Amino acid sequence: MTTQQLVTQIKKKQSFLCIGLDVDLDKIPKHLLETEDPIFAFNKAVIDATHHLCVAYKPNTAFYEAYGIKGWQALEKTIKYLNQNHPEIYTIADAKRGDIGNTSSMYAKAFFDDLGFDSVTVAPYMGKDSVEPFLDFKDKHTILLALTSNKGAFDFQTKTVDGKELYKQVLETSKTWENSQNLMYVVGATKAEYLAEIRQIIPNSFLLVPGVGAQGGNLQDVCKYGMTDDIGLLINSSRGIIYASKNEDFAEAAAKKASALQSEMKAILAK
Template sequence: MTLDQLENQIRSKGTFLCVGLDTDLEKIPGHLLQQPDPIFAFNKAIIDATAPYCVAYKPNTAFFEAYGVKGWEALERTVVYLNQNYPDHLIIADAKRGDIGNTSTRYAKAFFEEIPCDALTIAPYMGRDSVEPFLEFEGKYAVLLALTSNPGAFDFQTLPIAGQQQLYLEVLEKTQQYKNADRLMYVVGATKAEFLTDIRKVVPEAFLLIPGVGAQGGSLEEVCRYGMNKRVGLLINSSRGIIYASQGADFAQRAGQEAATLQAQMNKMLN
């Protein structure tokens, strides 16, 4: 998927919503546990109910890896289902990978070819040779952690470098010099919306993946005010607020309703 295609989807559907698939067997409706693959059964129902209101899905691989081989099989089935039935939706594997070059290449092959996602979250701490292998795949994107939504983000990400600018801004500036940097997106937590003005000075054109709206307390209005660019440039992720809106038989319907509510709010901001 090209960024032009992503922008066209956003404008035609009036939404820049990304639905996070953090599928926890301890939280899904009990009747699904009788299914041969309860993780996939849950994901499929959520996807079918929310697809009209979003442009992306973000399966968090930790929630699949926790169940071993069965979890990986459920992840693969989920990605295949999306590619076959909703090919216009961006698929972001939230795996937070990043290692020395050859290892990064293998991670990239795993998520871009074997389990064919469109994008993958990356930790940039090991530097250029740990990131650039992910940028060698045309039509695929690395989503770098820049300024995350968790409280611990302030432990390192906002520390000044040699008494000058903060570390997260250094990450943004440095990575813009990498080969195929136009294939980079960045994670910026919605709870850090006040930082978006400075972030946009460094990466005015990049797409930002914004978690933290909803359950974590981030403000959609503030994120849009400070983070939206001329091509929208935002993917707002909501996970728990949508997929666990109900734990009853109506879980998919309620998820669809929550997604529709966010879509309506986003549509107003696009017009």
């Protein structure tokens, strides 16, 4: 999917919501555990109930890898289901990968070509040649970790590097990489006050913003400091939506939570 197609979807649906599909078998309704593939059954129900309210889904690969082959199969089924039934949905593999060049190429091939995701999250620590193999893919996005939503973000990301915080160095340096137009960035909602300065460095890039809801981030603040003419934001909520109920009404409960966020977004877009 191109950036422009994503913007079109956001304007059409009046939503820039991304739903994180982080499926933990200990947290999903018990009756699903008796189905053949509980993870996919859960995802399918959530997708069926919420796809009109969001523009993107983001499975975090850790939750699938934790269940071995079965988890990997559920991930494949989920992305196939999305691509076949909802081609208008933007898909993000939250994998936080990054390795030496020839190895990053293998990851890029796995997530873009084989699984068919629109984008993948990538860690910046290994630098240019660990990220550029992802940027090579046309109409695919590489979402680089810049300033994450967790406490550990202050261990290195906000430390001053040659007179400027490391996450700003990451933003500035990444702009010089080949095909940098295919970059988006992860910026945690828990650090909304940083967004004004971030927008000075990357005025137009899309930001994937985790941390609204369960992690305490505020939607209004994020939009105030981070929104662009083309919106430029994908706000992710995972646990706050998908685990809204532990009972048989889990999908309806997820839709209610998603609908509340979408309404808030619609109001912001109308301003």
